Amino acid sequence: MAALRRNDSRVIIHFDYDCFYASVLEAENPTLKSLPLAVQQKQIVVTCNYEARRRGLRKLQLIKEAKQICPEVVIILGEDLTKFRDVSKSLYGFLKGFTWSQKAERLGFDEVFLDVTDMIDYNLSLLNHHDLANSFFCLDRQDPTVGFQFDATSYCGPTYPQSTEISLLGTVTTDDHNLAQRLILGSHLAYYMRSRLENERGYTATVGISTSKLLSKLVGNVHKPNNQTTLIPPYSPKASVDEISNVDRFIDDHEIGKIPGIGFKSAQKIRSYILHREATFEPYTERDEKDQVKVRDVRLSQSMGPPKLLDILGGPGAARDIGVRTWGLLHGVDNSEVLEARSVPTQISIEDSYQGLQHFEDVKKQLQLLATSLIKRMRTDLIDEEDRDNAREDDGPRWIAHPRTLRLSTRRRSPKNADGSRDYSFTNNRISRSGPVPKYMFSLAESAEAVAEKLVDDCLVSMFRKLHPDKAFGELSLINVAVTNMVETAGDDKQSSGRDIGKMFKQQGSLASAAVETNQRDDEMHQGTASGNLPDAAVGTQVEDTAWEESDEEDVPSTQLCDVCGSHIPLFAFRAHALYHAAPDV
Structure with missing residues (x-):
């Protein structure tokens, strides 16, 4: 043990x-x-x-x-x-x-x-x-x-x-x-x-x-x-x-699916192992007593421990320490830190779910609604309230952060089975496209609805077409519009990365590493798509997992695609290019 x-x-x-x-x-x-x-x-x-x-x-x-x-x-x-x-x-x-x-x-x-x-x-x-x-x-x-x-x-x-x-x-x-x-x-x-x-x-x-x-x-x-x-x-x-x-x-008296950190798929695999059969209930439904598995049932099961849990839960896309981590959760071990309060969110994300969108005009209407909500959220969460109240009219309010990346994600509805039923869409994968945030998203001269309409016509429609090139794209069960890759602007606050030089360089390094990792995943995605297979990390992604992000361009072996501006950058220069995007506006 x-x-x-x-x-x-x-x-x-x-x-x-x-x-x-x-x-x-x-x-x-x-x-x-x-x-x-x-x-x-x-x-x-x-x-x-x-x-x-x-x-x-x-x-x-x-x-x-x-x-x-x-x-x-x-x-x-x-x-x-x-x-x-x-x-x-x-x-x-x-x-x-x-x-x-x-x-x-x-x-x-x-x-x-x-x-x-x-x-x-x-x-x-x-x-x-x-x-x-x-x-x-x-x-x-x-x-x-x-x-x-x-x-x-x-x-x-x-x-x-x-x-x-x-x-x-x-x-x-x-x-x-x-x-x-x-x-x-x-x-x-x-x-x-x-x-x-x-x-x-x-x-x-x-x-x-x-x-x-x-x-x-x-x-x-x-x-x-x-x-x-x-x-x-x-x-x-x-x-x-x-x-x-x-x-x-x-902990012992809790049903296995009630333990935070153990997702639905993992819980189902553990239940199947303990019950020696498939559990029949689905997420968020009333659970049949005969399908419930308590933590004590797992903890006291013969030969149960981190190696056995790795056998049960391991596989393509699974974390290498999933056995040890899950075994710890079953014993109440969680040493994760409570994160310090942030004045700036890591991302702003707006989404909605549907019974089934299958016509482009309906999709465009939903994009308009989602984009309008996104612009309003940005103006609420990313504008300094005190500065807005105290600023002179010719100064305008100050943005405390600028997101660099715009992302559109969709999820298809499960196809009908032979009996007319559908598999639960919880297990379906999201697919995503990313691009640079246009500067007019930070303009306050127009209403949120007007800016959103321009965003839909200029960016989101094109991103959607690349995600779903076929006119008959099936039925969509979810659309998500988000801005990510936040960079804090200069300010008087001691916590502002624009003021704290050490924090600024620390942030630049982390953003650059994230950008390199994103582009490496993009390359893997293109290689997998070209061969007709998806990389392991793209298979079976759950809702709570990070959505998979595709690249907008074809693979170019000697370059990396910048997720922020969409440019192909030579490999030797990519880290410097990522630091350029990470630097706050001054």
Whole structure:
């Protein structure tokens, strides 16, 4: 068995806003709080409030079925994500404001990870162990009066497993006692933040407290909604007794597909191995009890370990460490860092899914809608708000970053089987085209709709034609338009890469490496296409994986194609050329 080393020196808090879409609508119209409310996208209930759930509604239910179950349900269309995105950014900024390290990572619209280790360490050093019941948690190192009182002898809120004060601090090892004391502080900080979030912003959240992103996310689900749970020690089994740790006990009861980091395809392969047959359910569907496989079933399976998991999950396109990594996840090992807050997104991506687009005019209409949303998002996320408010009229607002690459991705709908059914499109591959971002995308003289129309006519139609040269391109189930390869512009902020020369060169190097890697993948793609085969990395790509990007030109052996400007550059000069694109505008 490979050594599993979990970093239990951290304290990580995971926030999951309760019924987020519905909560945003209720904040706009408080009368909705007492009514069964469902948010609709396409013909699906994407979320509903707890009043609706009490009456039998659930997420991912057909609208038609929801109306039959609860005729009085209030249904609000949630196709336009602008208001949800804006609230999400606001709440993220609110929670990030409590941290010292700025390690605040947003996952989707409704989840935030906070690494508060430095805050816990500092307050742990301030504890008066002769009077723990009357402790004070300091929120500002520069002002010792800013904070709140708490009882450091016991956890705040529920725990897993449910414990008493005596079992928490009386019969554990020294290491477990230290970890328990740190998690006690984390639980009180989480409660304080939850209370401030509800009282000042009007939103409730379900919260988990542990030592990793994986464990804090999972343990928060134990008590929902508007509650919190701390996963308590012991985190490691005792050598003297035949017992498993609380981590293993907690993880063991989860269905294999519920473990973050184990995708649907991997979970299906593991289920098939354990069940000795194919599992029949599909993603996001109600799972048949007979097809469920718990983590304990896998962990205790004969000869199970990293080598066996590599045999099960390995193959073309799989990571070489997939066996070790998955085995670690099954034991609650996740040492991934909570990323520091970014003022600039890595990319801006807009997409929509369809029952089947097969006519070019329909595609063009959707490109116009997606491009308009993309331009609006760029103006919201990439323009300095303070500069926009304070700038003179002749100056105009300042862009805090310029994306260099425009990308169009599509996905075909699965063909019909002989019986008229279709395979689930989750496993279908996306195909993509990339090109340089035209300068007029940064112009504010025209409306977003006008800029989008020009973008469609000048760029996106051409990129689509190259992706689908045949007029009968089949049925499309998804279109995505994105801008990537962000380069921050010069600014007064100390974090700005335009000001920090060391950071600028570091960014240039990483972007250059990414550009070289992208073009190497492009060459492989062309070689595979010419021979009628796709390279391993292009086979079986899942939705959560990076979309495959094709080159727009034919392969030229002595040159590399620049993904930014579309030029063929001699191999010996390509790195310098990539650095040229990576340099911020000054």
